[in-house]
Amino acid sequence: MSIEWITILMFGSMIVMLLLGLPLAFVTGLIAAVFGMALFGPKSMLLISSRIYSFVNEYVLVSVPMFIMMASIMERSGVARDLFDAMRVWAGRLPGGLAIQTMVAATIMGAMTGIIGGEIVLLGLVALPQMLRLGYDRKLAIGTICAGGSLGTMIPPSIVLVIYGLTVNVSIGDLFAANVIPGLMMSGIYMLYIFIRCRRDPTLGPPAPEKERNIPLAQKLRLLKGLVLPGIVAGSVLGTIYTGIASVTEAAGMGVVGTLFAALVRGELNWPMLRASVLQTMSACGVLLWVSFGATAMIGVYNLAGGPTFVRTFMIGLGVAPIVIILIMMAILIVLGCLMDWIGICLLTMPIFVPIIKSLGYDPIWFGVLFCMNMQISYLSPPFGPAAFYLKGVAPPEISLDDIFRALWPFMGMQVFALLIVLFFPDIALWLPSLN
Amino acid sequence: MAPPHGDPATGLTPVDRLSLWLGRTLAWVFLIAVALTAWEVLMRYAFNSPTIWVHDLVIALSALAFIFGGAYSLQRAEHIRISSLYDRMPPAWRHACDLLNALAIIVFMAAFGWAACRQALVAIELGETSGRAWDVPIPVVVKTALAVGVVLMILQAIVNLRRAWRRDRP
Numbered sequence: 001m002s003i004e005w006i007t008i009l010m011f012g013s014m015i016v017m018l019l020l021g022l023p024l025a026f027v028t029g030l031i032a033a034v035f036g037m038a039l040f041g042p043k044s045m046l047l048i049s050s051r052i053y054s055f056v057n058e059y060v061l062v063s064v065p066m067f068i069m070m071a072s073i074m075e076r077s078g079v080a081r082d083l084f085d086a087m088r089v090w091a092g093r094l095p096g097g098l099a100i101q102t103m104v105a106a107t108i109m110g111a112m113t114g115i116i117g118g119e120i121v122l123l124g125l126v127a128l129p130q131m132l133r134l135g136y137d138r139k140l141a142i143g144t145i146c147a148g149g150s151l152g153t154m155i156p157p158s159i160v161l162v163i164y165g166l167t168v169n170v171s172i173g174d175l176f177a178a179n180v181i182p183g184l185m186m187s188g189i190y191m192l193y194i195f196i197r198c199r200r201d202p203t204l205g206p207p208a209p210e211k212e213r214n215i216p217l218a219q220k221l222r223l224l225k226g227l228v229l230p231g232i233v234a235g236s237v238l239g240t241i242y243t244g245i246a247s248v249t250e251a252a253g254m255g256v257v258g259t260l261f262a263a264l265v266r267g268e269l270n271w272p273m274l275r276a277s278v279l280q281t282m283s284a285c286g287v288l289l290w291v292s293f294g295a296t297a298m299i300g301v302y303n304l305a306g307g308p309t310f311v312r313t314f315m316i317g318l319g320v321a322p323i324v325i326i327l328i329m330m331a332i333l334i335v336l337g338c339l340m341d342w343i344g345i346c347l348l349t350m351p352i353f354v355p356i357i358k359s360l361g362y363d364p365i366w367f368g369v370l371f372c373m374n375m376q377i378s379y380l381s382p383p384f385g386p387a388a389f390y391l392k393g394v395a396p397p398e399i400s401l402d403d404i405f406r407a408l409w410p411f412m413g414m415q416v417f418a419l420l421i422v423l424f425f426p427d428i429a430l431w432l433p434s435l436n
Numbered sequence: 437m438a439p440p441h442g443d444p445a446t447g448l449t450p451v452d453r454l455s456l457w458l459g460r461t462l463a464w465v466f467l468i469a470v471a472l473t474a475w476e477v478l479m480r481y482a483f484n485s486p487t488i489w490v491h492d493l494v495i496a497l498s499a500l501a502f503i504f505g506g507a508y509s510l511q512r513a514e515h516i517r518i519s520s521l522y523d524r525m526p527p528a529w530r531h532a533c534d535l536l537n538a539l540a541i542i543v544f545m546a547a548f549g550w551a552a553c554r555q556a557l558v559a560i561e562l563g564e565t566s567g568r569a570w571d572v573p574i575p576v577v578v579k580t581a582l583a584v585g586v587v588l589m590i591l592q593a594i595v596n597l598r599r600a601w602r603r604d605r606p
Binding site (some may be wrong): 036046061 | 459460463464465466467469472474475476477481491494495497499501502503504505506507508509510512514515516517518520521522523533536537539540541543544545546547548550551552554555578579582598
């Protein structure tokens with residue numbers, strides 16, 4: 001069978017089975033097993049099991065459950081809620097003030113977590129009711145929470161970057177540094193959008209009543225104490241990485257210690273809470289890791305069949321400018337983002353794409369930032385965007401999933417815009433890591 | 437609705453219980469990994485005496501949790517999937533998809549499991565050790581766990597299929 005047909009059959013059958021509702025982990029694994037046995041016989045399975053074995057032997061991978069556990073503990077603690085309250089009292093008369101403050105809180109939380117989910121749930125529980133109560137435009141409020149909450153993997157730390165770094169073998173510290181400015185830029189674009197829209201039409205984001213705004217300065221400053229514990233949590237991870245004290249995994253471990261400390265200080269640490277947190281971590285890891293096993297198996301077989309070389313020859317043979325190839329890759333990632341989880345996309349496409357972009361003379365760190373920004377779009381894109389599902393779980397029942405997806409279009413547009421900016425101006429990403 | 441098979445009180449078969457128990461027990465491994473990591477960082481910076489074993493032990497423990505996390509989340513039907521089309525299908529179609537799902541798992545796991553078993557047997561025969569500063573037979577343990585974890589996934593897939601089929605029975 002020619003490689004063209006293998007490519008079409010493998011990825012075509014993958015998409016069909018995904019649409020039928022089969023889990024990604026087993027679809028990719030099945031394709032690996034069928035094509036591996038048919039094309040190369042049982043020996044290919046031995047290759048797969050040894051690849052999976054070496055994958056679970058990566059020390060960096062241990063940071064994934066740690067980042068998840070950090071977020072699970074934080075979700076059950078009032079740390080992040082206090083952070084939001086501390087931000088809220090400063091909203092004042094600013095058009096769309098509460099939404100902008102929500103975005104600021106989301107950005108700070110992004111520096112405390114490396115995953116998405118917890119942040120959206122939390123903002124959905126505390127920020128959404130307040131915005132709706134003030135009479136905010138529903139779409140604006142929903143979009144703010146989903147897009148802001150997704151920044152969890154955009155602002156370092158980020159497990160998306162951990163898995164990318166692991167897959168293509170580049171420095172995760174550099175990836176984190178490279179993501180700082182694009183992440184803040186994304187958050188800035190969202191805030192600017194909220195501000196401009198609410199300024200043109202103040203009914204979209206009315207300020208709080210005078211009575212609620214009149215908080216004495218002393219009390220406002222007291223509420224700022226809510227920033228101390230989040231600062232410790234974020235500092236325990238990012239501080240240990242950037243001072244070079246510890247590896248990413250150790251930093252994530254310190255992050256869990258910092259989060260436990262914050263929960264302890266607040267008197268929220270107890271066995272049921274800890275048990276629920278580790279169980280949530282286990283579920284999330286069981287899912288993520290088996291998607292990785294399946295994807296590792298599938299890309300392993302595709303590799304044996306000469307897939308990456310085929311894709312490379314094909315793309316280079318298009319005879320277009322290198323930047324167009326990057327744009328094509330981004331388009332492919334956006335389409336896959338509608339169907340698959342980020343970790344599956346990363347393990348399936350990056351071993352093919354990154355050698356191509358390297359041979360075109362681009363920096364894989366920069367491409368990692370583009371990948372991460374692209375996955376921000378995938379969190380919001382229908383029909384499967386996880387951000388929408390997380391919010392649906394905690395939103396008032398009259399807000400349907402369709403309402404949520406409809407509210408997300410402008411934010412997806414801004415994400416594409418931000419992605420293009422970093423695509424055409426790589427220095428935005430590469431400047432910070434170039435400093436050390 | 438027909439009663440689920442297995443234990444009449446909980447509807448759980450021994451396979452379900454094993455998957456859940458392993459998952460719930462091994463979940464604590466992650467907290468142990470955190471404690472060990474903090475210990476390592478403390479020893480290295482406060483006492484200038486890094487350990488040789490924390491690193492490898494943390495990897496091995498997490499690997500065990502990752503492997504058995506598969507059956508745990510399979511029992512809880514948490515594996516990521518696109519359910520929008522599936523939810524709109526008539527029951528007969530859904531049954532077909534459930535069957536396809538179970539077959540996907542079984543075929544994947546049978547092929548991968550055969551290789552994982554061979555990998556484990558080779559490691560056991562050779563008494564394979566990690567070959568690092570802390571030279572212990574970690575590879576034997578993790579490779580065996582991988583093989584066992586795959587077998588458990590196959591059993592869990594069969595149990596899940598039976599449950600899915602019974603659920604829709606009028």
